[in-house]
Amino acid sequence: MRAVVRSGAAWFLPVLFALAAWYGARLTVPIGYAAGDLAQAGIGLYVAAPATAAFMALQYRGFTSLTRPLRSVRSGLRLAVRAWWPLLLGAPTALCLAVLVSGRAVPDDGPAWALLAIDFLTVLTAGLTGLACAWAFPAVVAVPLAAVGWFAWIGYGPASASTLVHNLDSTFGCCSSDTRPAAVAVQATLLLLLVTSASIACLLAPARSPRIPRLLVAVALVAALAAGFGAGAATLGTSDRPLDLTATEPRTTSLTCRTTYDVEVCLWPENGDRAVALARIVNALGPELRLLGLAPVHRLVQGGPVPDAVSVEAGAGLSSQDLRLGVASGYVDARAGCRSAPSAARDRSVALVALLTGLRPDDVVPRLGTGPVAAAEDALALRERTPPEVARWFRASVAEIRCARTR
Amino acid sequence: MILWLRARRAGWLAAAALALVALDRAAGELSLSVPALFGTTSGVVFLDTFLPLIWAAAIADAFTGRGLGTEARPALLARLPASRLGVHDAGLFLTGSAAAGGLVAGVAGGGVHGLAAVLMLAGLTCAGTLRAGPAAGIFASTLLALLTSVYPRNAPAARFVHLLQPDGEPAWALGCGIATCLVAAGLLVTGRVHVRLYATDVGAL
Amino acid sequence: MSEPVLEAAGLRFSYGRLRRTRVFDDFTWQVAPHETTLLLGPNGAGKSTLLRLLSGFDRPTGGEVRVGGVASRRELFRRVGWMPQDVQPGRGMTVAEQVEYVAWVGGLSRRQARDAAGEAISRVDLDDKRAVRTDRLSGGQLRRVGLAQALVRRGDVLLLDEPTAGLDPAQTLGFRALVKDIACPGGVVISTHQISDLVDDVDRVVILADGRIRFDGTPAGFVQQHVSAAGGATTLAEAFSAIVGGGRH
Known part of the structure; x- marks a missing residue:
């Protein structure tokens, strides 16, 4: 002492x-x-x-x-x-x-x-x-x-x-x-x-x-x-x-996969309790995507891009809004075929999918900005009359996306 | 006078000032990467934040002798107003620190914050040296440099805490630097020095 | 006895946290002029503290120290020379430079300081070491430098704190001879805890223990009163122990 x-x-x-x-x-x-x-x-x-x-x-x-x-x-x-x-x-x-x-x-x-x-x-x-x-x-x-x-x-x-x-x-x-x-x-x-x-x-x-x-x-x-x-x-x-x-x-730890609502969700073991919430989001998103003629999601994988799967984040500190936005980002990356670099095209594409997951524009604006959200809202306004127009708008936006440089 | 300058290691003080300016010019812009939480603008701390410690160390060394050795008894006079030792020491400290700070601000391009940093660390070190010994004086300055460097940019009153960093409030930093130097000079003049009467040796007259 | 040059009147002094350790309480004493006084006492008796108070280095918590009848620290500094227990070598200074520097710091002009230093160095018999760096001197020589520093202001009273501590017998003898030769009008006070030191060379012996004076008189009186009579003691050391011990128990 x-x-x-x-x-x-x-x-x-x-x-x-x-x-x-x-x-x-x-x-x-x-x-x-x-x-x-x-x-x-x-x-x-x-x-x-x-x-x-x-x-x-x-x-x-x-x-x-x-x-x-x-x-x-x-x-x-x-x-x-x-x-x-x-x-x-x-x-x-x-x-x-x-x-x-x-x-x-x-x-x-x-x-x-x-x-x-x-x-x-x-x-x-x-x-x-x-x-x-x-x-x-x-x-x-x-x-x-x-x-x-x-x-x-x-x-x-x-x-x-x-x-x-x-x-x-x-x-x-x-x-x-x-x-x-x-x-x-x-x-x-x-x-x-x-x-x-x-x-x-x-x-x-x-x-x-x-x-x-x-x-x-x-x-x-x-x-x-x-x-x-x-x-x-x-x-x-x-x-x-x-x-x-x-x-x-x-990381080489095996992902833990489970299928809920016909969606296979593969997460790190410590985030396993997020699987149901993510599956619900994807389940609710499916009809919206089908209505527009876009491919629905059947598989979610935490971490880096995986072929035929949407990459998501499911960390313990993420809110339900973060999860929805993560699904939207992962969906856009999956369509672009790579992890995309920040750009206006990417932001408006993510904004559109985020709005389809049920997020309100007010929830998305703080994360992506006013412009992309307004553009996505304008595109969605066409949904009732000409859904294929929305799909074309989305595909055109995704086509403009460039891949992020990977180290 | 010459003996007093030798006792204060005036040569070392001059060498420290020149080394400070030379290093500031040569390596002051070298950056240390720190988490975005810290740093001045984009998660970097510039090396020139720490360089004034060279001058501070020289100051601590110069005034280590005060209160010890041969000067202990004569220093008693310093408790009386305007003693020779006190006035000379305060003059050396103030002019030396102002000159070193001026060189950093002018020659090395450190600007107001460079001057403020030199004054702040010199004042703190000198006051610490006089009250608690040279090691404690330089330790206080080192901790100040370290803690202000890693004080989060988004924490309360960060502009005022970043006394030695370029993103600090220049007028406030300069004011603090001048005030600290004046306090140290006051301690020198009034001779309220740390004298280890019982632990170490004292000098004579 | 003529008018004392240096005196302590009702002195009180304490130190430590909250000044709880009391060393002196209502202590009164006078340094006799033209006399060499040996201040004896065991370790911790308060000898060094008393000398620091008398030299003005420490401030008393009560009472006052007067020099020439005036209670002024500036006067104390001017008129009282003091040599501490340990003398420190200056930073790379020679003997002449160190003594001159101390004189200059004390307020003399550069020329006065140089002259006074030369004189003081001669008085302590260090002329041949003037140009030698003080950090290369022996213990005895360094004490002589300390003595020169104490003499350089030409004070009236000289206070020497344990001047022979740590010296070998030859150095002690040399130092005794030196002290014998030094004359100060206001008197010389030498503190020590070694009974054999200097007792034959002084005019007066004072024994201090626990902050109080146990004996104050001539060496002969000390011998007569305590060696032959007190408690059957037969030597100076036994007499000293009897006095100090008697005071403690």
Whole structure:
């Protein structure tokens, strides 16, 4: 208990938890997929890692001199861990708890656990880096260096253009319902963090001469980071598995399919309870489409485009209006033959189908804008007299749609 | 006077100001990608938000000696109005910070927000250093830079919280920067310095 | 006794959170002019605190410290020289530069500071070390620098806080000789907790314990009163222990 108070953990950890949870809660839109929700809630890393590094650097100042007499009989690592375990272990734990709370999710598969492990190791490594910086540099340099270094590491912009750097980025840019963190990227990131932490631990570990020059420690610290980076890069370089720029790969969990109202609805297991609602929407849409001479829907699939099926979203945070609009978007994509890029033609096509699902124009305008909805309403006005005209209008609009560029 | 400038590491202060300007010109526009929730305009934080910490670190280092070592006893006089040490220190701090901020604003193209950021971090660091030591001073500034950078753009009063960021309210940021510097200068002049009487050494006269 | 230059009148001082730890309560004492006083006491007796109060470094929570009959911190600063327990080397400064810098910070002009520093350095016998950086001096030499810093303002009273702590026997002897040679019109006060230190070289012995004076007299009086008589004590150390212990229990 004394260590908790003396290390500053007693006040720092609650503040860290509150900040990380607040950020996580502001950004997270629950989708029901644990890995996705945890990845979103991991935004707390932007604060937790730099703040932990800075605080460790602040607290560790002078510790080397203080424990110098003990260094011949006790390992430096043992001394550091005995004095700073509340921060070294507490800060990563506080972040993980904040991620679990703000993501409102419990890991239930490998990728979700891997993300949580990366969160934990990132903050642990940040704390160790803070210790090493405070050892290598005066406090006035160590504190900002440790904090800004970690902030830059997590947020370095051009990393998005580099497969290597971005895939070693701790935040991934992960995950939606149909994607998960790429296994090789997880390995590379974990390896990077483990090697860096272990190297810093080795740096602290021996009972070494008190006269060790600071420059040597700084060089060793850089070597530790380089070793970690090299290990991660080697993992990526030697992998025979392809990586995309977002370090994610398609989710391989099997969809759960059920047939209701003659509609087969295939969803991720966590969204199974949405199947009936989606089937009802499609069931109600069928007669409207047939009236216009358009093909009805018989199969809904969550996630990416699938031949002969309409792609939908069914995340936990979506309202019934979102579901209807999702069905409309999926229907238009299916007719266009690809995931379509945003355009006026796409919006008015989606608006038309959305109105056919029973949505009121007022519900659609906030999402698609006034113009597309007005155009769709004008087209639907012809429905009573000349339904084929509406179908022609729809097909012409769909023909104008261009496919979205896929990465 | 020369000895005092040496005690304040005036050379390091000048080097820090030049390094700040050079880095700001060379790398100030480098961006860090952050979630859209944060950032200035489109989910980016520019590196120049953090560069004034270089000047802040130099300030913390320069005024570390106050209240310790050889100056402790003479610094007592600083508790009396207009002491030599207090006036010289406040003058160095204000002119140095104004010059560094001016260089960032003018030469490096940082504009008003660049000047405000330098003044804000210098003032906070100096005041923190005098009240609680240099490490605490620079820690406070680092946290300010970090937390204002990730304060959500759509959160309440974001324009006023983003003191160091380009999307902050320039007049407000500059006002806060000047006020913080004046507080720090006041602490320097009145000599309400942190003196670790019982934990560390004090100097003599 | 002639008019004292430095005196504590009804001094009260407490420190710590909410100032709960009381060190002095209605403490009155005078530094005798032209005398060298040895302030003895166990660790934590309040010796250093008393010297800080007398030098003006700390403000008393009650009562006042007068120098030349005036209760003014500026006057204290001007007329009282003080050497703390630990003397810090300046940032990359030589002996001459450090002493000159302290004089300049204290308000002397640059020329005055240089002259005063030269004189003070000569008085502490460090002429051959003028150009040596203070962070490369031995402990004894650094204490001499501290003494020079205390002398540089040419004050009336000199307060030395544990000047021989941590010095080897040879350095202690050298320092004793140095202190013997230093004459201040308002008197010299040397604090220590080592009974054998300097007791033969001083005019007056004061024993302080728990913020109160247990003995105030000449060394001879101290020996006579306590070594031969008090509690069967036969040595200075035993007599000191008897006085301090008696005060505590």
